[in-house]
Amino acid sequence: MTQVPIAPDLFTWPSDDPALIAGRSSDGVLVFPYRKQKLVEGTREELEKVELPRHGTLWSFTTQRFRPPAPPYAGADDAESFEPFTVGYVELPDALLIEARLTEPDHEKLSIGQKMELRIVPFGTDADGNETMIYAFAPVGAADRGAN
Amino acid sequence: MSTPDVAIIGTGLHPFGRYEGKSALQMGEDAVIEALADAGVAWEQVQALWASSMEVTNPEAILGLLGRTGIPARATFTGCASGGTVLAQAANAIRMGDADITVAVGMDKHPRGAFSAHPSVAGLPDWYGEAGLFLTTHFFGLKANRYLHDHGISHETLARVAAKATRNGERTPHAWRRKPLSVEEIMASPVLNYPLRQYMYCNPDEGGAAVVLCRADQAHRYTDTPLYLRASTLFSGRDGAFDLLSPSLPLAAQPSPTVFASKAAFEQAGLGPSDVDVIQLQDTDAGSEIIHMAENGFCADGDQERLLADGETEIGGSLPINTDGGLIANGEPVGASGLRQVYELANQLRGRCGERQVSDARVGYAQLYGSPGTAAVTIVST
Structure with a gap:
């Protein structure tokens, strides 16, 4: 099955060392998710595509106990197979706080300030039967186990 | 004034x-x-x-x-x-x-x-909803978790807020939820958005x-x-404020729009937090009430632990908050919720609140906060 990003310009893919993509304006402001243009002092400016750091620290986290309303949710699970997941903000040094799903589903195993790293993980299936991939953050060194 | x-x-x-x-x-x-x-x-x-x-x-x-x-x-x-x-x-x-x-x-x-909508109505990309991130409740859990961590506030204090809301609901004939819940019962309810549990949340109604x-x-x-009407203000979030449904945030943090709405309202009214007798705060969840106590200038960050333990936010305390049980006991019909706060303040200031009456109430304060990062404050007085 072909693996495709859940949306274009979200992260570098395919890649052996993928990174999240942000936009950067001439005044150095980072915009995630990337978009083409942004107002800078009254003028619409094309943003430069830049890669964000792959490592950071967990700024906060929480849990999602029930399956989110679908649509818009498009996970491969259904009401029976849904597994509660966690989300958090990861502070990427000198860049941004990024909201993301976390690969560790047990909030007891997460703590604010712990070191996290970017993972690109399988998520669902698109209309053409490709496997969609999303970004997530994992505790550094955690086994690769999907978006949880 | x-x-x-x-x-x-x-x-x-x-x-x-x-x-x-x-x-x-x-x-x-x-x-x-x-x-x-x-x-x-x-x-x-x-x-x-x-x-x-x-x-x-x-x-x-x-x-x-x-x-x-x-x-x-x-x-x-x-x-x-x-x-x-x-x-x-x-x-x-x-x-x-x-x-x-x-x-x-x-x-x-x-x-x-839960509220359900398409991310595009909030200016967000489709994938944000597909991935299960388009849920305002994540914000409440994420903000509460970080706030409790930064300011040394216990999960029991969250439960005390919800227990107080149900006790005030019991004393409010028109409240939706009138069965008082103990701190223990609230702590035993399931975790929805850690650290927030089921009985710490309001429901849409x-x-x-x-x-x-x-x-x-x-x-x-x-x-x-x-x-x-002494003041009515509304502020949207500014870049760096941690608001709902934010796929990213700049590292340089800005205060919540509530902080700006509150300061401007006190200035308009020519009053300060110590002049307020009855307080209504947006308690979508117990964490929000705790955070809003500080964002509206009623205490310093972290003081909530002691204030809740001492019962200062109860009807007989020095900071009576959500005297009708707030959103937790009344639920939130979104279009009506802010005027319910004003209804309660008016009844308090007119001495009509029976067993939940705050004695000698002359100044009332109401704060709202919600999507997409908008805060409003109203101050009324006799």
């Missing part, structure tokens, strides 16, 4: 809850009729109306129920801050000289369960609330107990 130009002369409420077979507009109608009776004003005397609703596209259609008098009737919606917005607009019509008597009304009837306003110099024609 500043000289007021607008008075509140009547308030009405269709109790919040679940009402099968009754429409949002009908609940709004009931609230307006109660507010008019309270003010001693006939519907035909009302010269302008502002209405808000999340579920009803044209809530100003309430005129079809109240009477098609031909007055300017407008609708506006600013999420959970809508009550503050329609109140401000109804007041501004009086200040502008457009009308002497106006009505602000809110109404809603939400389906059961149904209801209506209305306020009748008039020129301050004419208020005594209608009532012996007018209230005066």
Whole structure:
């Protein structure tokens, strides 16, 4: 099955060392998710595509106990197979706080300030039967186990 | 204190809850009729109306129920801050000289369960919803978790907020949830968005609330107990504020829009936090109430642990907060919720609250916060 990003310009893919993509304006402001243009002092400016750091620290986290309303949710699970997941903000040094799903589903195993790293993980299936991939953050060194 | 130009002369409420077979507009109608009776004003005397609703596209259609008098009737919606917005607009019509008597009304009837919408209506990409991130409840859990961590606040303090809300609900005849829950029962409820548990959350429901306003110099024609609108402010979030549904945030943090709305409101009113006798805060969840105590200037970050343990936010305490049980005990019909706060403040300031009455209440404060990062503050006084 072909693996495709859940949306274009979200992260570098395919890649052996993928990174999240942000936009950067001439005044150095980072915009995630990337978009083409942004107002800078009254003028619409094309943003430069830049890669964000792959490592950071967990700024906060929480849990999602029930399956989110679908649509818009498009996970491969259904009401029976849904597994509660966690989300958090990861502070990427000198860049941004990024909201993301976390690969560790047990909030007891997460703590604010712990070191996290970017993972690109399988998520669902698109209309053409490709496997969609999303970004997530994992505790550094955690086994690769999907978006949880 | 500043000289007021607008008075509140009547308030009405269709109790919040679940009402099968009754429409949002009908609940709004009931609230307006109660507010008019309270003010001693006939519907035909009302010269302008502002209405808000999340579920009803044209809530100003309430005129079809109240009477098609031909007055300017407008609708506006600013999420959970809508009550503050329609109140401000109804007041501004009086200040502008457009009308002497106006009505602000809110109404809603939400389906059961979590709010569901397409991310594009919030300016967010489709994948954000597909990935399961388009849920406002994540924000409440994420903000509470970080706040508790930074300021040394225990999970039991979250439970104390919810327990207080249910105790105040028990003392409020029109509240939706009137069964008091103990800290232990709340701590035993399932974790929804860590650290927030099921009984620490409000639920969407149904209801209506209305306020009748008039020129301050004419208020005594209608009532012996007018209230005066001392401040109404609304601020959107600025870059760096941690607001709902943010895929990323800059490292340089800015305060919440609530902080700006609160400071501006106290300035408008010529009052400070210590002048306030009754407080209504947006308690979508117990964490929000704790955070909003500090964001509105009623305590320093971290003091909540002691204030809750000492019962200072109870009806008999130094900072009575959400005396009618707030959103946790009443639920949130989004379009009506802000005016429910004003209804409770008016009843407190007019000494009508029976066993939940705050003694000698003269100044009331109400704060709203919601999507997409909008905060409103209203201050009223005798």
